[in-house]
Amino acid sequence: MNEDSLFAEIRDILVKQFDVEEAAVTxxxxxxEDLEIDSIDAVDLLVQLKEVTGKKIAPESFKEVRTIRDVxxxxxxx
Amino acid sequence: xxxxxxxxxxxxxxxxxxxxxxxxGLVYGLLIFPLIFLFTRDRESRRVVARRLIGKGFxxxxxxxxxxxxVKIRIEGSEHIDDQRRQLIIANHPTLIDVVILIxxxxxANCVIKEAVRRNPFMGSTVRAADYISNSEPEELLExxxxxxxxxxxLLLFPEGTRTxxxxxxxxxxxxxxxxxxxxxxxxxxxxxxxxxxLSKQLPWYYVPRTVPTFTIRVLPxxxxxxxxxxxxxxxxxRHELNSALLELIRRELADMEFSRKxxxxx
Numbered sequence: 001m002n003e004d005s006l007f008a009e010i011r012d013i014l015v016k017q018f019d020v021e022e023a024a025v026t027x028x029x030x031x032x033e034d035l036e037i038d039s040i041d042a043v044d045l046l047v048q049l050k051e052v053t054g055k056k057i058a059p060e061s062f063k064e065v066r067t068i069r070d071v072x073x074x075x076x077x078x
Numbered sequence: 079x080x081x082x083x084x085x086x087x088x089x090x091x092x093x094x095x096x097x098x099x100x101x102x103g104l105v106y107g108l109l110i111f112p113l114i115f116l117f118t119r120d121r122e123s124r125r126v127v128a129r130r131l132i133g134k135g136f137x138x139x140x141x142x143x144x145x146x147x148x149v150k151i152r153i154e155g156s157e158h159i160d161d162q163r164r165q166l167i168i169a170n171h172p173t174l175i176d177v178v179i180l181i182x183x184x185x186x187a188n189c190v191i192k193e194a195v196r197r198n199p200f201m202g203s204t205v206r207a208a209d210y211i212s213n214s215e216p217e218e219l220l221e222x223x224x225x226x227x228x229x230x231x232x233l234l235l236f237p238e239g240t241r242t243x244x245x246x247x248x249x250x251x252x253x254x255x256x257x258x259x260x261x262x263x264x265x266x267x268x269x270x271x272x273x274x275x276x277l278s279k280q281l282p283w284y285y286v287p288r289t290v291p292t293f294t295i296r297v298l299p300x301x302x303x304x305x306x307x308x309x310x311x312x313x314x315x316x317r318h319e320l321n322s323a324l325l326e327l328i329r330r331e332l333a334d335m336e337f338s339r340k341x342x343x344x345x
Contacts, residue, residue, distance in 0.1 A: 018314070038318075040220070040256050040317065041314070043216045043217050046217055047217045059217070
């Protein structure tokens, strides 16, 4: 899966399940500050990304993640 | 002078209690529980036996603490204590021994335990036999908590996530409310006060106050999720509102306990 389609997947999850405005989802948007994702959402997001990509970001490395770009980088690093 | 001897006695008593807890833990972990693993192969019955033994051990320990007068314990609302009921038990967490007191009251309740404790050679067999939930993986943690309650059992969580910091108002993380919302179970709120403070997060174990620390364990009537958040809202709103409602509930009880301790001067 390439980066663009991954980004689209993440955007879909955020918009459909976490009530985020589509326009707010940019590469540099901060999940916690700009998109108002809380720790429980972060866990849910982790589970769904695993379903979509088949790759599992370790919770410890997800703690370092702040922006959507960080999420993509973390997935790429796997 | 008298208070000084009392103080020395309680300092000694505290050291004694810690020692007994340690030795008791070793006997359980190295002797009794390995035998239970040997003779009880069935996980479910092993869990029940293990938790009964832990409940008895903790009960005896609480009895010892009261007998040597290192603490006083007052339990309110004991009519709401039902170890067989399917519910999420939540409590604030001022001291190290809250969990010991609560497990002695609700021995069959499940709880979440640090992965490091499960792997600990001395305590590992005890907590593995009791089949407590490990905190190792956050996504599995939520799922295990919800799933466990789904099987009709009870679970104890401290929504603060760790012991209360001194002088700071209590605050709850949203995990416990999320579990209640997803499992759709009743909630049994418990407010705990320890006055004067003892064995709290920033105090060393040998800090013993001048007067005997008195625990008030106030077991409140069980609440339905819909009692706390009546409006139909989506799950994200529900867990936030439920979390705030629970926090408010416990804070109010703690304020009430504090108020009833202090005399009123300007009456």
